[in-house]
Amino acid sequence: MKRRQGWLFFIIFLLxxxxxxxxxxPLQLGLxxxxxxxxxxxxxxxxxxxxxxxxxxxxxxxxKRVNNLGVAESNLQTLGRDQLILELPGEQNPLSAxxxxxxxALLEFRTQKENTxxxxxxxxxxxxxxxxxxxxxxxxxxxxxxxxxxxMDNLTKIxxxxxxxxxxxxxxERLVETKKYISNExxxxxxxxxxxxxxxxxxxxRQEQTNNNWEVSxxxxxxxxxKFAEITKSIAxxxxxxxxxxxxxxxxxxxxxxxxxxxxxxxxxxxxxxxFSAENARELEVQLxxxxxxxxxxxxxxxxxxxxxxxxxIVKSLYAAICGLIFVGIFMIFNYRILGFVSVISLIFYGFFxxxxxxxxxxxxxxxxxxxxxxxxxxxxxxxxLIFERIREELINGNTLIRSIDSGFQRAxxxxxxxxxxxxxxxxxLFLLGTxxxxxxxxxxxxxxxxxxxxxxxxxxxxxxFLTTYxxxxxxxxxxxxxxxx
Amino acid sequence: xxxxSFNLIKNKNKIFGFSSFLILLSLIGILxxxxxxxxxxxINLGMDFIGGNELRIERSCNEECENxxxxxxxxxxxxxxxxxxxxxxxxxxxxxxxxxxxxxxxxLTIEESNDLISNxxxxxxxLNYDSKNSRIIGPKLGKKLLTNxxxxxxxxxxxxxxxxxxxxxxxYALFALLALFHDLFIVFGIFSWLGVLxxxxxxxxxxxxxxxxxxxxxNDTVVIFDRIRENLKKDSDNYNKIIQISVNESFRRTFFxxxxxxxxxxxxxxxxxxxxxxxxxxxxxxxxxxxxxxxxLAPSFLIKD
Numbered sequence: 014m015k016r017r018q019g020w021l022f023f024i025i026f027l028l029x030x031x032x033x034x035x036x037x038x039p040l041q042l043g044l045x046x047x048x049x050x051x052x053x054x055x056x057x058x059x060x061x062x063x064x065x066x067x068x069x070x071x072x073x074x075x076x077k078r079v080n081n082l083g084v085a086e087s088n089l090q091t092l093g094r095d096q097l098i099l100e101l102p103g104e105q106n107p108l109s110a111x112x113x114x115x116x117x118a119l120l121e122f123r124t125q126k127e128n129t130x131x132x133x134x135x136x137x138x139x140x141x142x143x144x145x146x147x148x149x150x151x152x153x154x155x156x157x158x159x160x161x162x163x164x165m166d167n168l169t170k171i172x173x174x175x176x177x178x179x180x181x182x183x184x185x186e187r188l189v190e191t192k193k194y195i196s197n198e199x200x201x202x203x204x205x206x207x208x209x210x211x212x213x214x215x216x217x218x219r220q221e222q223t224n225n226n227w228e229v230s231x232x233x234x235x236x237x238x239x240k241f242a243e244i245t246k247s248i249a250x251x252x253x254x255x256x257x258x259x260x261x262x263x264x265x266x267x268x269x270x271x272x273x274x275x276x277x278x279x280x281x282x283x284x285x286x287x288x289f290s291a292e293n294a295r296e297l298e299v300q301l302x303x304x305x306x307x308x309x310x311x312x313x314x315x316x317x318x319x320x321x322x323x324x325x326x327i328v329k330s331l332y333a334a335i336c337g338l339i340f341v342g343i344f345m346i347f348n349y350r351i352l353g354f355v356s357v358i359s360l361i362f363y364g365f366f367x368x369x370x371x372x373x374x375x376x377x378x379x380x381x382x383x384x385x386x387x388x389x390x391x392x393x394x395x396x397x398x399l400i401f402e403r404i405r406e407e408l409i410n411g412n413t414l415i416r417s418i419d420s421g422f423q424r425a426x427x428x429x430x431x432x433x434x435x436x437x438x439x440x441x442x443l444f445l446l447g448t449x450x451x452x453x454x455x456x457x458x459x460x461x462x463x464x465x466x467x468x469x470x471x472x473x474x475x476x477x478x479f480l481t482t483y484x485x486x487x488x489x490x491x492x493x494x495x496x497x498x499x
Numbered sequence: 500x501x502x503x504s505f506n507l508i509k510n511k512n513k514i515f516g517f518s519s520f521l522i523l524l525s526l527i528g529i530l531x532x533x534x535x536x537x538x539x540x541x542i543n544l545g546m547d548f549i550g551g552n553e554l555r556i557e558r559s560c561n562e563e564c565e566n567x568x569x570x571x572x573x574x575x576x577x578x579x580x581x582x583x584x585x586x587x588x589x590x591x592x593x594x595x596x597x598x599x600x601x602x603x604x605x606x607l608t609i610e611e612s613n614d615l616i617s618n619x620x621x622x623x624x625x626l627n628y629d630s631k632n633s634r635i636i637g638p639k640l641g642k643k644l645l646t647n648x649x650x651x652x653x654x655x656x657x658x659x660x661x662x663x664x665x666x667x668x669x670x671y672a673l674f675a676l677l678a679l680f681h682d683l684f685i686v687f688g689i690f691s692w693l694g695v696l697x698x699x700x701x702x703x704x705x706x707x708x709x710x711x712x713x714x715x716x717x718n719d720t721v722v723i724f725d726r727i728r729e730n731l732k733k734d735s736d737n738y739n740k741i742i743q744i745s746v747n748e749s750f751r752r753t754f755f756x757x758x759x760x761x762x763x764x765x766x767x768x769x770x771x772x773x774x775x776x777x778x779x780x781x782x783x784x785x786x787x788x789x790x791x792x793x794x795x796l797a798p799s800f801l802i803k804d
Contacts, residue, residue, distance in 0.1 A: 045774075048629075055639065105628060108609050183582065313640035315609055319556075321629035325772075332770040337763030344759060381704065384775050387767055388711070388782065391760030398759065399722065402752045428725045431666065432718035435659055439714035442655035443707060446647060451707050458711070 020475040028362060031369030038372040043379030043453065044100055046327050048320030050107040053449075054097040054114065055313040063095040063308065070307045072097060077303035078113055097310075098449055107315055109292070117260050117309050118300035120210030122244060123203030125253040125266075133202050133254070137266070139171050140195045144288065146171075147188050164188075196262035203256040203263070206244050209305075212237025216301035218294040221286060227294035228286040231301065238281030245269045246277030257285050259297070330383040337387050338364070341394055349401050351480065351491045356397040359472040363393050366464050367457070376460070382453035389461025392436060396469030399425040404492070414487055422474050429470065437462045505750065507743040511799045518681060518796055521788075525688020532691045542687065543694025546603070547702035548645040550638035552612055554602040557630040558623055564597035572622055579618040582611065593623075600626075606638055648706035655710055659717055667724065670801075675720040678797040682716045682789045683709055689784055704778040712785030719756070719793035723749045727798065739802050746798045757790040 044051050056063045056071055072091055079089050079099060088100040101110060125133065146164055161184060168187060172178050177194050179187040215232040233241055248255060250271030256263045265285050269278065289297065338360065345353035367386060371378060404421030408414070440459030444452055480486050507514075529541045546553055558564050569591040577586055590603040600623060607615065612635055620626045659679070664672040686709065693699040727745040734741055764786070767779040 108613060111609050313637040315635040317631060317633040319629040319631040322632050329770055329772050333766040337766040340762045341759050380772055380774060387763045391763050394759040395756045398752055398755045428722045431721045435717045436714040438658045438662060439655045439710045442651055442658060443710055446651040448703060451703055454707055
């Protein structure tokens with residue numbers, strides 16, 4: 014009896030501790046409950062598997078970019094061997110994040126090859142025309158057929174000039190693709206140097222004084238500054254240009270004045286002015302600050318949930334959980350009377366312990382997670398049903414109440430443990446192999462199974478023992494429902 | 500003294516007949532779906548597995564939202580955009596007293612999806628962006644998810660089988676697993692039919708529900724087999740009789756457990772979020788079939804002629 018009292022105090026202590034935890038460490042809600050955007054990023058590797066080092070390196074670069082994005086409480090984590098998940102709470106339009114994260118942002122400085130001036134001039138002219146077409150497309154009425162035809166005509170002319178034809182049907186995509194081709198061709202007219210984005214220590218942006226365009230400023234490390242001086246010195250005063258290439262596309266070409274013929278451009282800084290809009294400049298700045306990605310990535314899933322929908326989901330889930338608890342409670346009390354009452358109390362304990370564990374570990378609560386929790390209510394009661402059926406049989410066989418209770422718990426033990434293990438096995442596999450969405454379900458159901466083992470075996474028994482210390486609660490008919498009399 | 504008495508020995512053939520009927524029906528559904536030219540798959544795979552874009556958003560109307568037919572909306576969309584792939588494959592529904600728009604399209608980039616929303620806003624607006632739910636899944640991820648779900652299922656079925664065969668002798672383990680596959684096959688078949696008849700799709704949560712059903716069904720069967728073993732130890736002479744008694748003794752427990760598990764599931768179906776609706780339905784079906792197979796089918800395998 015003393016040992017049981019120890020358990021009683023232990024359980025009460027656990028309950029108080031759980032409530033303390035819940036008050037001080039509120040539950041973490043997933044995006045489907047509080048609203049926001051979630052992006053799943055897939056690392057792309059042509060051959061072989063993505064290694065742990067590569068995943069970590071990509072993670073580090075993206076982490077820097079995410080920090081510079083300025084979304085509060087954003088969260089980036091790896092998923093499996095070759096995926097990353099980015100959560101942006103409160104963010105309803107993941108477009109800008111996707112643009113910043115999706116680019117490799119490999120920055121190179123290149124010098125012009127010999128005898129390519131005329132080729133370069135032609136390509137630059139075509140690019141200029143193309144930019145003009147893109148501008149016209151953006152401000153124009155997209156439904157105006159005549160205008161579209163005119164743009165298409167002009168585009169075809171440019172395409173003929175450069176011997177390129179885009180397979181894309183959409184006008185805008187064609188424009189973008191052709192521009193990409195030209196920028197790529199321009200970059201090919203330049204020789205690579207050993208100066209790259211790795212030599213940067215910082216990047217910034219500012220508005221140009223002469224017009225509304227933005228420019229991006231670069232600061233080199235000491236080493237990078239020397240390399241830059243060296244490179245500019247080699248082409249200063251010649252007709253060769255310096256090209257700044259991002260992901261294989263030349264974004265800006267500039268000449269170096271003859272005044273730099275002796276020293277090159279010193280001071281360790283440079284600016285890129287390539288007709289940037291404020292937004293483009295910011296994106297490039299963030300990408301350069303984060304460095305280039307060792308492997309390209311692709312955004313394979315985007316999930317956006319409005320805050321209103323999130324709070325609706327919480328209310329709906331709460332209704333479902335509370336109604337589930339109440340109906341299960343009514344069913345148990347109706348069938349098992351005092352025993353049913355005991356199971357309801359241990360169910361309430363079960364709920365508290367579960368939630369406390371979520372805030373302790375911590376488990377982020379999502380919709381599938383709540384489904385797992387609600388489902389585990391049914392499974393937690395299952396153990397009680399097994400025990401109570403045994404107790405009932407013992408009572409019918411004419412055993413005393415205390416003996417019936419003891420042997421009921423004892424004899425149901427092995428079935429309960431078996432059942433819990435099979436469910437736990439499923440959850441464990443789901444958690445290891447499943448996607449983020451599935452993991453939430455597996456985590457709550459799995460934890461539920463473990464806790465229910467404790468509450469259904471230990472809590473129920475302790476509470477029952479405690480209740481039976483009262484003489485008035487020891488009548489057998491309080492334990493057998495009327496429909497199943499002795 | 501037990502309140503239930505079911506003559507398992509006599510009704511054994513009826514149970515086998517009933518189960519065979521269900522399995523046959525499921526098989527027909529799966530085969531029909533596989534060889535039908537418009538599906539070509541044993542089950543109607545949803546966006547999770549094939550990629551695509553799903554959008555739900557509410558309209559903010561002052562009083563009642565006016566009624567517009569979805570076809571008209573799509574016609575109007577054509578005047579704003581000429582993305583043929585999108586416009587030819589778009590599915591648009593307007594529900595909840597014309598207030599909830601749900602759209603399914605093939606895979607779109609975030610930019611294209613934003614364009615689509617702003618075009619819909621021009622036609623059906625103003626829209627309540629706080630209620631937006633948008634999911635874009637690339638085709639690459641879809642394939643990955645499908646293999647992922649299939650491996651999870653196989654691995655955990657293997658793990659459960661392993662545990663059962665260590666825990667019980669071969670005969671019991673075999674029958675428990677037969678009952679388990681019976682349950683999974685029928686739930687799968689029902690969803691094949693649902694896909695054919697009501698174009699209900701399955702997503703990754705369906706795979707989760709199958710796994711949960713697997714755990715539950717085996718659990719149920721184990722409890723009954725435990726009881727049979729325990730009773731056979733006491734009296735091994737009347738083999739068939741003991742099995743029947745054990746089943747009847749476990750009847751109340753299985754019945755009650757099913758009900759206490761079904762209650763929370765029903766509250767989820769009624770009150771829960773729409774994204775959990777078919778998940779809960781599939782679990783409910785699985786638990787009904789799982790309870791039946793554990794209490795009646797699995798012990799019938801054990802009865803000797």
